[in-house]
Amino acid sequence: MRKVAFIPARSGSKRIPDKNIRFLNGHPLLAYSVRAAIECGVFDAVICATDSERYAEVARYYGAEVPVLRMLSISGDKSPDFEWVIWLLEELRKMGKNYDVFSILRPTSPFRLPETIVRAWETFINDPSADSLRAVEKCRQHPGKMWMLRSKRMFPLLPFENGGTPWHSSQYASLPEVYVQDASLEIAWSRIAIEHHSIAGESIIPFVSREFEGFDINEPEDWLLAEHYISAGLSRLPEIAQPPYQHPV
Numbered sequence: 551m552r553k554v555a556f557i558p559a560r561s562g563s564k565r566i567p568d569k570n571i572r573f574l575n576g577h578p579l580l581a582y583s584v585r586a587a588i589e590c591g592v593f594d595a596v597i598c599a600t601d602s603e604r605y606a607e608v609a610r611y612y613g614a615e616v617p618v619l620r621m622l623s624i625s626g627d628k629s630p631d632f633e634w635v636i637w638l639l640e641e642l643r644k645m646g647k648n649y650d651v652f653s654i655l656r657p658t659s660p661f662r663l664p665e666t667i668v669r670a671w672e673t674f675i676n677d678p679s680a681d682s683l684r685a686v687e688k689c690r691q692h693p694g695k696m697w698m699l700r701s702k703r704m705f706p707l708l709p710f711e712n713g714g715t716p717w718h719s720s721q722y723a724s725l726p727e728v729y730v731q732d733a734s735l736e737i738a739w740s741r742i743a744i745e746h747h748s749i750a751g752e753s754i755i756p757f758v759s760r761e762f763e764g765f766d767i768n769e770p771e772d773w774l775l776a777e778h779y780i781s782a783g784l785s786r787l788p789e790i791a792q793p794p795y796q797h798p799v
Contacts, residue, residue, distance in 0.1 A: 554595045554649040555587040556638065557614060559657050560625045561602035565769055570600075570657045571608050572773075575780050575787060576794050579767070580605070580657035584612040586788040587655050590664035592671045594649070599638055601625035611795045617645060635743050652740055654749070659734035660776065661762040661785050667735065670757050674737045681751025682738035686729040687759045694718060694725050729756065732764030761785065 559570040559580045571578040580598065587596040598609035598616050606616035618641050624633045635652065642649065653671075655662065674683040694717030696707040712720045735757060742751040762785035767773055779785040 551651065552594045552649045553592060553651040553653070554597060554642070555593040555653045555655055556635065557583050557587065557596065557598045557609065557655055557657060558631070558634065559598055559600040559602075559605050559609065560620065561600065561605055562625065562627060564627065566767070566773060569767065569773075571605055573794070574660060574773075574776060577612075577790050578608050578795055579660060580609060581612045581790060581795070582660040582788045583655045583657045583662065584609060584614045585790050586662055586664050586667060587653075588613050589788065590667040590671075592667055593653070595647070597638070597642075599634055608795055612790070612792070617642070617647075632743060632747050632749050635749055636747065639740055639744060649740055652738060652743070654736040656733045656766075658767045659732070659763070659765060660767070660787055661765050661779075662734045663763070663786070663788055666760075666763050670735050670737060673755060673757055677755055679753060680755045681742045681753045682736065682749065683755040683757050684750060685732050685735040685757045685759050685764055687732050687764045689728045689730045692717075692722060692725050693728055694720070695722075729758070732759055733766045734759060734764045 557580060563569045566572065570580045584596060587593055596614045598606060598614040599620055600606050600609065600616065601620040601622055603619065606619065609616055620634055624637055639649065639652065670683060694708050694710065697704040698707055706716065706718050708717055710717045712724055717725060736749060738749055738751065743749055762779060767776055780787065
């Protein structure tokens with residue numbers, strides 16, 4: 551069984567420009583996912599899926615492979631993941647590199663540690679009937695208290711009741727537990743992507759993130775929070791032994 555980790559790092563971030571190579575605690579953001587993937591010892595290859603040669607250079611410095619750059623047509627902010635995953639698996643096959651399993655480790659989750667990946671892999675491989683595994687965490691904002699706006703009126707997103715009381719009028723503690731996917735980690739059989747055009751399939755294992763493992767940097771305030779968590783010693787990043795990457799002069 552051959553396993554590959556994909557580190558998706560497109561260059562078109564708008565909310566935090568070039569966030570995937572912006573420095574956090576001394577290293578570019580994507581470096582932490584690359585090193586976690588390498589140090590966990592699970593994968594036969596760690597490949598950065600990027601559309602930018604500049605990003606590719608950073609990824610290679612930290613030990614990832616970049617055998618091909620992503621096409622711009624599958625690198626937009628609305629491009630579904632299955633497009634670039636299938637494309638990359640097929641490109642690798644053309645090179646004689648076939649992988650039975652792939653994992654997506656997004657750079658925006660820098661607190662995902664090597665031991666996090668090992669724990670997820672063991673969970674996945676011990677359930678052979680599953681199509682995939684996906685990281686989730688308990689919702690802080692319950693969907694039972696969310697609303698849709700239509701013209702000048704609002705309607706509950708989930709029109710369910712709890713003993714005759716609408717969910718939106720119920721105490722949080724009385725509502726069923728609901729989990730939201732986070733961006734930190736996915737594992738799936740390659741055949742699911744290729745045969746079904748899906749990175750999840752139908753039978754999905756939940757992998758509940760612990761503490762800050764699923765923290766996702768998307769907004770400028772997320773970056774400030776990440777810096778605070780690090781400086782306050784509330785969370786830790788994967789260790790990187792080598793000197794920080796230096797941009798060529």
